[in-house]
Amino acid sequence: MKTMLRTILSTFLLASMITACGTPAAPTAAPDIVGTAVAGTQQAQALAQATVNSTALTAMPATPTPGPTMDYVNLTEEELAALIDQAVAEAVAATEQATTAVTYTITDGAVTTDEVAYVYDYYYYADYYVQYADDVMAEYYTLYADLATDMITEMNAIETELTQLNDTLTSIDSSLQEINSTLEQGLAVAEESIAQLESAAQQAQTNAQELQTQAQDMLSVLQTEQQGRVDQLLQIQPNNIPTDKLASLQSAFDFLDFANTAMGDNKLSRDELTGLAQLGKNAQAGFSNFGGAGGVGPDLTQFSGKFDEITNQFARGQMPQARGNVGQFQTSLGSRPSPGAGGGLPGGGGGLPGPRP
Secondary structure, three states: OOHHHHHHHHHHHHHHHHHHHOOOOOHHHHHHHHHHHHHHHHHHHHHHHHHHHHHHHHOOOOOOOOOOOOOHHHOOHHHHHHHHHHHHHHHHHHHHHHHHHHHHHOOOOOOOHHHHHHHHHHHHHHHHHHHHHHHHHHHHHHHHOOOOOHHHHHHHHHHHHHHHHHHHHHHHHHHHHHHHHHHHOOOOOOHHHHHHHHHHHHHHHHHHHHHHHHHOOHHHHHHHHHHHHHHHHHOOOOOOOOOOHHHHHHHHHHHHHHHHHHHHHOOOOHHHHHHHHHHHHHHHHHHHHHOOOOOOOOOOHHHOOHHHHHHHHHHOOOHHHHHHHHHHHHHHHOOOOOOOOOOOOOOOOOOOOOOOO
16 A cells, blocks of 8 residues: 555544544534544545555456457458457556556655556556557458548548557656666656656546547448448449340359459459449349240349349458358359350350459
């Protein structure tokens, strides 16, 4: 417990003993008795609050426990953004705990070696979550930098605040190192060093609040942008409609080939999304015009909605679901038409030329 709290406790106990053992006072001494009682109550409240603060701080784990390794490729864009939101919230909360620990430590104007170690527990906790938030954001950049626009702008703003927060945590670290070095030499810690630590903690608190404010609308920005992508794709019209059922089936495999190639690097660009949507509109028109059950081959019209379904999943950043849907769709279509095949729909395999422009 801090020196000030020991003094308060001693004073409170002494006042209690005097009150318990003293003789009754004359009526004229009543104001002094009231004053002593008020002071004792205030001291008791201060002691109780300090105990609550200390308990709240020490109740937090000294070091964070890393979770299982995350395969970010198997997360949707929304799930990854939610992970970033949670990491930022953890970084803010941990920083606030660290700054509270600093304030609690320097209350009496002195710092001991044990108190330096005490603050470092909270510093490491905050530093961990700041770095974790930065790592998760880097994963978002890797997977969605070529697809997102508004979200990347939002991420850049959050990253700026996160960097500033990291800088002020570094300042806390530097102050603690300086104080610890002084203590190891058996010297008294200078008031200036304590003031620097306090200033760094106050700046970290400010930066944490600014980070929280900046990140609070991130998920709504994502939802708006995803809907904007879908709305933009709705404006695309067919520009190369197949002329028969065989060509329609070929166009469907063109669509699937393009999707598989585009997602070969586990990310999708705006241009790739637009190209996929165009191929989908062309194939969809062919299925609607020539895919009926009449004539040769299966009824393809039942699959007409698959093109928009898959494209919209990609547009909403639902990459795992879209990849799975592509595989299921390809299986449902059966054998790929042979290149150059004539009138009927062959059952054999064979490759097709690359996606149409």
